[in-house]
Amino acid sequence: MTRYLVERNFAEGLEIPTDDRGAKACLNVVDGNAQHGVTWVHSYVSPDHSTTYCVYDGPNPEAIRQAAETNGLPVTKITEVRVLDPYFYH
Amino acid sequence: MFLERENLVASLREIRPGAMVFVAGEAGIGKTSLVREFCATLPTGTAVRFGFCDALGTPRALGPLHDIARASPQLAGLLTTGGADRHAIFTAFLELLSDPQTVVVVEDAHWADEATLDLLLFVGRRISELPALVVITYRSEEVGRDHALRRVLGDLATAPSVRRLQVPALTSEAVAALATPLGRDGDELFAVTGGNPFFVTEVLSAPGDDLPATVRDAVLARAARLGPAARAVLDVVSLVPDRAEVALVDAAALEECIQAGMLLLEGRSVRFRHELARRAVESDVPAVRVPVLHGQILDYLAEADEIDPARLSYHAEVAGDRAAVLEHAPVAARRAAELGAHRQAAAHYARAVRHADNAQIAVQAELWERLGESADDSGDLAEGIRSSQRATELWQQAGEVDRQGATMARCSHMLWKTGMNAEAHALARQAVALLQDRPPSPALAQAQAAMARLLMLGRDMRGAIVLGTTAVEYARQFGDLRTLGRALNSVGSAHWLMDPDRAVELLEASLATAGEVGDDAGAAQAMMNLGSGAGEIRRYALADHWLAEAASWCAARDLDSSLSYSLAWQSRSRFEQGQWSEATALAGQVVTKYPQHVPSQIVVNTVLGRLRVRRGDPDPEGPLSRAWELAVQTGDLQRLWPAAAARAEHAWLQGRMDAVEGLVAETYEHSLELEHPWAAGELGSWLRTAGVAVELPGYVAEPYKTGDGWRELGCPYEAALVLTEKADPEQQIAGLQELQQLGAWPAAELVARRLRQNGVQGLPRRPRGSSRENPANLTARETEVLALLAEDLTNAEIGQRLHISPKTVDHHVSSILGKLGVATRQEAARRWGADGRR
Known part of the structure; x- marks a missing residue:
């Protein structure tokens, strides 16, 4: 598994309510990812909700794109990343 | 007594129809008993059919299907007609499985011939849509890593309707439960037998108190109790690995063996209660008697009706009867080859070759030639090449120049398949040179067709047309339709660059000819070259039509290498037409399912690499270098050009313009030598973009000269790039927007930067919403x-x-x-x- 940072842009902003519906929406995404062997680790969202940076594990960039398509999510840029921990050297 | 198997029977009963079940376990563990027990409890009206794979050194081709066909006149009819179409036989079997309440059992699949394995794979891929249950037993200890059954198990590993059951040994409690009533020590029995039910039964049936140490000892102890006549019957039956005809042995003595529980009578044939028992008895037949007995069996079988030649071939060899081997082995080989059991065909020819030292040179040459062909068909290219080379020498010694040339032609194709392109070209050229000064012959047609094909694949179109056309004429003149179909394919494919309409005409003729002679693989290649050839000159409607036809034709016949190539080209076609997500899905399929088919891997790795380059996704180098390395091995322009262009595009988008010349110059020269309009156009344009002074030749494809026509062809990415190069800022912006809509971010950013530097105002912002620009963010x-x-x-x-x-x-x-x-x-x-x- 390779780790990827996936940038997504939402023109209207991404609204996920913090209730049952929001939870269901997230679980739907998890299900859709599973069809392509992709794991959503977590995301960072800009204050205006127009851009998200999602950390994903997956076999290759194509799987990330196919999962996004299944879930109806946009993809702007995929970057392969490694973890860098500031306290690693202490 | 049916101990500790209730759970397994229950698991079998729980499996719904529309499934294939593999029952595995060591010899004697009770796989057959388990399956029989399960079948006995099926509802009345269920049709249960058994097929057996046998322990002949070289198994009968489609042996189990012959057994099953006894209950199906239609299938039996197809099997007995010589030269029956394999696809027709396989389809007829599927029809048999379309009857609800059908259970088919294939026993001992570890001995299955190649055609039977293909059949199991064919059925396993389709079983979920059928109302039947197929149960297959095999010995797990015989199926090592390189065993042919592994291919079937591996391929079906992820199929949802394929199940596996492992039959375990009996526990010490169960063994004790069997032993105690007979006054035997259960613990000791378990220690010796390891809980193997067959062994346990044999020990318990053996006389005396001494515990036999091995299965063999147990069986032989039982056999020793029989009279001399009955023992002689056992010996004969033990030497017939499949099933012995009753007429082979003395009837009265046979009765004694059956009474003693050593043999079972099934219709007009007789067999041991278990294969392990047969082996034990066989190993005890005195060595001096073995050939004599086999000779007697052979004499009987040779006179009987409808005996599979594979059996004659086997007994002839063990009887040490050279003349009989040379008579029967080639017949068995032809029969096996007809049914697609190529590995068994090769084994029969190899057997014949071992006994041919004293035969005439021409007879030896013929056998080596056939051995080479069968090995080639079974995928053993090294053996194919080695045998063909031996056949070539022998034909030369025999002074049969035509046969020599034809063998060389075939061998050249084997060399090409192993990636030895230079050797392949050299050998095909030699074959043509050898034959062309002689009176025309079918061999000359075959050699020319082989050479024409190699030239076409290397995109030497003129050479392919000249040579291929003569091959077509001769093949027609001599009525060799198979060669005619293949030669028409090469000539047709060679016309794509100069006269596409003629290419279509010739390839359709090739398709029709292949259909006439039932050459399924030839038909697949005609459709494939209609599709890929049209794709190479960017006629996508035509390409997509034929690629879809080819894919469905190959899928119905399990022609996997042609199927993978059709899918690979579908992926390339979608990619070039801007349908990137479809291209991605198709490419992924080919990469994972057909890793061993090199041409397909070159095509899809090039597509995947280009997709990553154009989308700005990570690691385009991975697939691109794989594609390039494999392409270099083939040396063929059609593989090198797209990979080189992809690497140039990657360098361009990374701003490494100085790298472009090194990446494409050599392949560009290659494309000029062959005057390929699309290859020269694309590679020449990259050189110009990189600032290399290049004069594009007049024959390059129109869009590369003027920039016009991409949209009409259906290539949105190239069309968008051309727009961004126009003088009018509005057009430039429109092109930029199209790139953004495609999701081609690296190119879009490159263009945006250039336009900003030139002072163009009102550039569209970076990504708004989805990968395709639309207000609602729809993908x-x-x-x-x-x-x-x-x-x-x-x-x-x-x-x-x-x-x-x-x-x-x-x-x-x-x-x-x-x-x-x-x-x-x-x-x-x-x-x-x-x-x-x-």
Whole structure:
């Protein structure tokens, strides 16, 4: 598994309510990812909700794109990343 | 007594029809008993059919199917007609499985011949749509890593309707339960037998108190109790590994063996209660008697009707009867080859070759030639090449120049398949040179056709046409339709660059000829070259039509290498037409399912690399260097050019313009030598972009000269790039927007930077919303679904159009409704109409 940072842009902003519906929406995404062997680790969202940076594990960039398509999510840029921990050297 | 098997029988009963079950376990563990027990409890009216794979050194081709066909006149008819079409036989078997309440059992699949394994794979891939249950038993300890059954098990590993059951040994409690009533020590029995039920039974049936140490000892102790006549019967039956005809042995003595429980009578044949017992008795037959007995069996079988030649071939060899081997082995080999059991055909020819030292040179040459062909067909190219070379020498010694040349022609193709392109060309050229000064012959046609094909693959189109056309004439003159079909294919494919309409005409003729002689693989190649050839000159409608035809033809016949190539080209075609997500899905399929087919891997790795380059995705170098390395091995322009162009595009988008010349110059020269309009156009244009002074030759494809025509061809990426180069800023911006819509971010950013530097105002911002620009953020797939919604189609109908499941369509529809902020499909459809897009 390779780790990827996936940038997504939402023109209207991404609204996920913090209730049952929001939870269901997230679980739907998890299900859709599973069809392509992709794991959503977590995301960072800009204050205006127009851009998200999602950390994903997956076999290759194509799987990330196919999962996004299944879930109806946009993809702007995929970057392969490694973890860098500031306290690693202490 | 049926101990500790209730759970396994229950698991078998729980399996719904539409499944294939593999029952594995060591010899004597009770696989057959388990399956028989299960079959005995099936509802009345269930048709249960058994097929047996046998322990002949070289098994009968489709042996189990012959057994099963006893209950199906249609299938039996197909099997007995010589030269019956394999696809017809396989399909007839599927029909048999379409009867509800059918259970088919194939026993001892570890001994299956190649054609039977192909059949199991064919059925396993389709079983979920059938109402039948197929149960297959095999010995797990015989199926090592390189065993042919592994291929079937591996291929079906992920199939949802394929199950596996492992039959374990009996526990010490169960063994004790069997031993105690007979006054034997259960613990000791368990220690010796390891809980193997067959061994346990044999020990318990053996006389005396001494515990036999091995299965063999136990069986022989039992056999020793029989009279001399009965023992002689056992010896004979033990030497017939499949099933011995009753007429082979003395009837009265046979009765004694049956009474003693050593042999079982089944119709007009007789067999040991277990294969382990047969082996034990066989190993005890005195060595001096073995050939004599086999000779007697052979004499009887040779006179009997409808005996599979594979059996004669086997007994002839063990009897040490050279003349009989040379008579029967080639017949058995031809029979096996006809049914697609190529590995067994090769084994029979190899057997014949071992006994041919004293035969005439021409007889030896013929056998080596056939051995080479069968090895080639079974995928053993090293053996194929070695045998063909031996045959070539022998034909030369025999002074048979035509046969020598034809063998060389075939061998050249084997060399090409192993990637030894230079050797292949040299040998084919030699074959043509050898034959062309002699009176025309079918051999000359074959050699010319082989050479023409190699030239076509290397894109030496003129050479291929000249040589191929003579091959066509001779093949026609001598009525060799197979060679005619293949030669027409090469000549047709060679016309794509100069005269595409003629290419279509010739390839369609090749397809018709292949159909006439039942050459399924030849037909597949004709469709494939119609599709890939049209794709290479960017006639996508024609390409897509034939690629789809080829894919469905190959899928129905399990012609995997042609299937993978058709899918690979479908992926390339979608990619060039800007349908990137479809291209991605197809390429992924080929990469994972057909890793061993080199040409397909070159095509899809090039596509995957280009997709990553154009989308700006990570690691385009991985697939691109794989594609390039494999392409270099072939040395063929058609493989090198797209890979070189892809690497140049990558360098360009990374701003490494100085690298471009090194990446494409050599392949560009190659394309000039062969005057390839598309290869020279694309590679020459990259050199010019990199600032290398290059004069594009006059024959390059029109769009590379003028920039016009990409849109008409259906290539949106190239069309968009050309727009960004125009003088008018409005057109430049339009081109930039098209790149953004495609999701081609690296190119879009490069262009945007250039336009900003030139002071162009009003550039569209970086990504707004989805990968395709539209107000509601719909993805490409959602847009497609919405367009079909507007046609008032149901989810099922939309699914059919887009080749996705209705459930996935439902997923997309909910997402569309959410994004558009509407509640119903009708409202969504109206929004599509109102926007009036596309």
